[in-house]
Amino acid sequence: MILLRIVAACLPQLLLILLLGGKLDLLGGWNRTDMAFGILQLLFLLSPLFCSILLLIEIIRHLKMAKDMNTSRSLLMPGVALLLLLESLLLDIFILSQIRMH
Numbered sequence: 631m632i633l634l635r636i637v638a639a640c641l642p643q644l645l646l647i648l649l650l651g652g653k654l655d656l657l658g659g660w661n662r663t664d665m666a667f668g669i670l671q672l673l674f675l676l677s678p679l680f681c682s683i684l685l686l687i688e689i690i691r692h693l694k695m696a697k698d699m700n701t702s703r704s705l706l707m708p709g710v711a712l713l714l715l716l717e718s719l720l721l722d723i724f725i726l727s728q729i730r731m732h
Contacts, residue, residue, distance in 0.1 A: 631687070638684040638711070641677040642718040648673065649721065674725060677718040685711040 648670060652661035660666050688708040698705045 634680070634684055634687070638680040638714055641680055642714055642721060644720070644723050645670075645673040645677050649725070665730060670725075672719060674722055678715065681711065681718045684697040685715050 648661070648666075651657045652666070657662075657666070674677075685708065688711045692705065692708050694702055
């Protein structure tokens with residue numbers, strides 16, 4: 631569970647770093663290669679996927695723990711997972727908005 635949380639938290643940040651590094655030309659021209667485009671596509675697809683899986687698992691864990699303990703539980707981890715999902719979706723929307731069709 632910890633590994634999934636780490637991966638789901640890092641993927642949107644890596645996508646953001648790749649976008650900002652390419653925009654500010656901090657990657658030394660690497661962003662103009664096929665490998666960079668492949669990594670961008672991979673992060674574009676995996677980031678929302680992992681974040682939605684994390685959100686689903688956190689909601690299930692929250693409901694299970696709340697039912698077992700008969701008390702209200704904190705919504706911190708489902709909230710963090712929701713924020714990560716929103717961040718990754720907004721980054722994907724930004725990437726799609728930058729596509730130029732000729």
